[in-house]
Amino acid sequence: LNITFILPDKNKITVAANEGDSLMQTAVDNDIEQISGDCGGCCSCATCHCFIDDKWKDKMLLADDMETELLEGAIDNMQENSRLACQIFLSKEHDGLVVHVPESDW
Numbered sequence: 001l002n003i004t005f006i007l008p009d010k011n012k013i014t015v016a017a018n019e020g021d022s023l024m025q026t027a028v029d030n031d032i033e034q035i036s037g038d039c040g041g042c043c044s045c046a047t048c049h050c051f052i053d054d055k056w057k058d059k060m061l062l063a064d065d066m067e068t069e070l071l072e073g074a075i076d077n078m079q080e081n082s083r084l085a086c087q088i089f090l091s092k093e094h095d096g097l098v099v100h101v102p103e104s105d106w
């Protein structure tokens with residue numbers, strides 16, 4: 001399945017992702033440097049913050065309480081479509097997903 005990352009400088013990178021991988025792992029594997037995934041995906045560092053494209057926001061599962069709490073506590077530029085990429089596990093339904101990558105806060 002293909003995932004497109006739109007970088008802070010508006011460059012687009014489309015990568016092939018594996019089903020079952022997290023969005024964070026996919027970004028790290030493809031050298032998207034603004035998504036560093038420092039905690040390894042255990043929902044404690046927020047260095048995997050990203051924005052889900054508007055066209056996709058209704059198709060995604062919502063963030064759970066733990067993710068929402070971390071987003072609210074750690075992210076200054078949090079928006080309605082903010083997510084932690086390590087909490088999104090990719091399946092066929094995500095083919096074509098577009099993710100906006102914020103400037104790194106770290």
Ligand code: FES
Binds near residue numbers: 037
């Ligand atoms: Fe640490 Fe997502 S990788 S919260």
